Amino acid sequence: MPFEVYTFRSSGKRLFAGKNTPHFHAVYGIIAHKQTIMQDIQTEMRNRAKELLESKQAGLVVGFTLDEYGKPTPAFITDPDDVGRLVWNDDCVRSRHNLVGCLKRDEVRKLGKPAVVVNAAGKRAFNVLIAESQREPGDVVLIDMEPEPRDARFDERYAKLAMLDTMSREERFAFWKKEFTRCFKCYACRQVCPLCYCTQCIVDKNRPQRIDTSATLKGNFAWNITRAFHLAGRCVGCGACSAACPAGIDLDLLNLSLARAGETHFDGYRAGENPDTLPIIGTFSVEDKETFIR
Amino acid sequence: MPQIITRQQLLALIDSLLEAGTKVATPVARGEKAFFQYLEKGDAPLIDPAVFPVNSTKEFFFPRHEILYTFERQGTEVLVTDARPFVAPQVVLGARPCDAAALPLMDRVFGWDFQDRFYQSRRENTTVVSLACAAPDAGCFCTSVDLSPETQAGADAELLPIDDDTFEVRVFTEKGRILFGGKTSESDKTGRTGAAPDRKFDAAQIRERLQTAFETPAFFSEAAVRCLGCGACTYVCPTCHCFDMVDEGSVDKGRKVKNWDSCQFALFTHHASGHNPRHDQGERQRQRVLHKFSIYPEKFGVLLCTGCGNCVRGCVDGLGIRPVLEEIAK
Known part of the structure; x- marks a missing residue:
């Protein structure tokens, strides 16, 4: 591995793969046993965070804590004595928050070298950032909570798209019209996305104003489709945008659909599988079969 | 009856x-x-x-969007x-x-x-x-x-x-x-x-503390780190009423429209010169709190917040205005 990855495999407890998966325990009802495992993992995560902060290997640990409703929300820990605020439970396992997305903010960057709690999607996002020269390996300490990712099959990864696949063009257009009507352009989707890192987003440019700032159907289509296109071949499918959308629009459907096209037409390409994977759209090659590029 | x-x-x-x-x-x-x-x-x-x-x-x-007038070159x-x-x-x-x-x-x-x-x-x-x-x-x-x-x-x-x-x-x-x-x-x-x-904070005390809180004290810095910088809290808020007026269309035919805007966006206060008087998310959080709990009450005698909690529920990171207010009240 070209960058620092910490796993909890040393303790023999695995989060997702093998017999100790949450799924396994849910099926066989070994809930108490699972909870003990979760608590052990939480303790181990807190100890790791404390060690990183005390040894100054990291100035900041980004992990999960619980909000007013008991739901996982990002915590920013700079004091080793505060690591007790870090939480790891079933909801954190299921959470679609991508904590790598927090690292782009100026206010967070100021707090020093970060260590961040990641799942498989978080690691893939970080790999894309490396491939796109936004981060150097070693810039960030990854506290890996999913050392052995569930390796879903192709059809499982894109199962959610079946609903759209069965629709006609007209039905799909009607579906998105209904969804985008609710968009009021708060840009939460952009703000949580680890790969939306433009210092000036196209919607914030007004000379010329390429995308209407209006939250009308036209303006909403323009924004959401432009964002999806800009994430084509880059989106790692973490689902943070869907989870963040106050309007409850499943934006992930757009990105997944483009990811499937990428995987189908570019030799099984998946964004961020490893840091050496070259981005399909942002890469120039003289061997490219298209002549216009030369 | x-x-x-x-x-x-x-x-x-x-x-x-x-x-x-x-x-x-x-x-x-x-x-x-x-x-x-x-x-x-x-x-x-x-x-x-x-x-x-x-x-x-x-x-x-x-x-969220309203046309004020249309124009057409003839x-x-x-x-x-x-x-x-x-x-x-x-x-x-x-x-x-x-x-x-x-x-x-x-x-x-x-x-x-x-x-x-x-x-x-x-x-x-x-x-x-x-x-x-x-x-x-x-x-x-x-x-x-x-x-x-x-x-x-x-x-x-x-x-x-x-x-x-x-x-x-x-x-x-x-x-x-x-x-x-x-x-x-x-x-x-x-x-x-x-x-x-039943959970309660003292709004009068908050208003008093805000009088001397302009130079971003700790509670706004903490909010700055937690805040995503999206506009969700302001758009689900029943009292936030800031808007922007922009031209849409072309030089020959278009319209002047009034659209919602949010103090949580970096662009909100961005001057044409490039200077931004609210250049940090903490300052933008302060802007929102001051507007509701100090500036508006000074002008109209009542708070610009109804405690509906939409901002708390609508914030993907569980922030909203209440945790900030509670931090100020501490």
Whole structure:
């Protein structure tokens, strides 16, 4: 591995793969046993965070804590004595928050070298950032909570798209019209996305104003489709945008659909599988079969 | 005698309004969430006091997008046509009491030095029926901002649940009387208002502390780190009313439009020179808190917050304004 990855495999407890998966325990009802495992993992995560902060290997640990409703929300820990605020439970396992997305903010960057709690999607996002020269390996300490990712099959990864696949063009257009009507352009989707890192987003440019700032159907289509296109071949499918959308629009459907096209037409390409994977759209090659590029 | 209406009668009333061409807005379920929206064919009104819609009712008075005028070049002349303010009657039904209570607060802003006919016309033509809340959730804090679930402010009438299928109707204004006249029956039963949120902070003390808090103290720095910098809290807020006016279309034909804007965006205060007086998210959080708990009260004598908790529920990172206020009150 070209960058620092910490796993909890040393303790023999695995989060997702093998017999100790949450799924396994849910099926066989070994809930108490699972909870003990979760608590052990939480303790181990807190100890790791404390060690990183005390040894100054990291100035900041980004992990999960619980909000007013008991739901996982990002915590920013700079004091080793505060690591007790870090939480790891079933909801954190299921959470679609991508904590790598927090690292782009100026206010967070100021707090020093970060260590961040990641799942498989978080690691893939970080790999894309490396491939796109936004981060150097070693810039960030990854506290890996999913050392052995569930390796879903192709059809499982894109199962959610079946609903759209069965629709006609007209039905799909009607579906998105209904969804985008609710968009009021708060840009939460952009703000949580680890790969939306433009210092000036196209919607914030007004000379010329390429995308209407209006939250009308036209303006909403323009924004959401432009964002999806800009994430084509880059989106790692973490689902943070869907989870963040106050309007409850499943934006992930757009990105997944483009990811499937990428995987189908570019030799099984998946964004961020490893840091050496070259981005399909942002890469120039003289061997490219298209002549216009030369 | 208390006046009552059954759910069936209420739904029939909504249908007759829609049939007569009146726009009716109520909460509607979409997936796991609920949103206030104008009812369209096939939409089921969700009149349930335990539901907390994501958005507020402000957009029926102050829409997220409104055309102010259109322009068109004709030879060497430019033809400018003013957009006409909204004049058709509409009904907002099932507003939370804290949604309705936000309307008198917005009235002050849009009817102060400049009379905003677009807003005022919508206000005059809208009948607001609130729905008493069942119980506070973890985001509610109306009792901290000089309100309570009993508030009648901004409402023309209120529905108070007696049981699942019956509501007591309390009428407060002439508009309320017109809407419910002849539609209710007498009963000896009265409806209920849910319990008030018990977690409380002292708004007066916060206002006092804000007087000397301009130079970003610790609580705004903490909020800065947690805040995503999206506009969700301001857009679901019933009292946030900032907007931007922009041109759309081309030089030859276009329109001047008024769109919602948010103090949480970096662009909000970005000067043409490149300077940004609110260059950090903490300063933007401070902007929002000061506007609601210091600047507006100084001008109008009341707080610009109804404690509805929409911002707490709407924030993907569980922030909203209350944790910031509680931090200030500590």
